[in-house]
Amino acid sequence: MACNNPSKKTGPKRDLIGKVFGRLTVLKLRGRNQHGQYTWVCRCGCGRFSSVVGAALSGGHIQSCGCLNREKNAILVLNVALVTAAQTQRFWSNVARGRPDDCWPWIGWLKGDGYGGFRIAGKAFRAHRIAYFLNRPFADQNMHVLHKCDNPRCCNCRHLFLGTQRDNVHDAMAKGRLRSKAKGRPGEANHNAKLTTKQVIEIRRLWRSHTALRLTQKQLGRRFGVGRAAITHIVAHRNWAHVRSL
């Protein structure tokens, strides 16, 4: 009966060709993806092409080829040499510094994204970024500053490390999927875990021969439905460290 719906056979319910969603202009219907959703070829205002699921367009979820987000995430460069002693002092007065290995939460102004914020020369930086670069003025500012501790407000440099935007996303995914929120319930017992012990053993087994198998961590991740960073953490025994069978 559902099969009688003519739109199922002839195409999508709405013709989106020529319509504009944010920066995207729909050029043509591409076809269906593996989930049966219609995807459309769009030209982005920046000149790139991308194919996007119709529902994501009409729902307003996707408005560019990705360039909008890239611009939003554009990295602000802090010229450490121009930060005055007074600014540095004001900065650290907003950090609840504890023992060397504790989290040092930012207690000052918060940016809309939940991270601590601090303005220097009219630019609103993320506080943990400033904490990092004040301590390591020669570190590469094209990198993102990430947390080891899952605490976005933490400004303890011992809990911070450099990574790319990709690492940023994959790290969040890996933590969300694989790290137990309730401490002491690692791995499978944690309902957030997406993998089983058996799969973890299999991942490590495959990774040991990845050169022969011509396998990348990204491909492995795709095979098991997790991000690349999740695989990195597993093969380095940072996640699922309790699984030691191999």
Ligand SMILES: [Zn+2]
């Ligand atoms: Zn674009």
Ligand SMILES: [Zn+2]
């Ligand atoms: Zn911390």
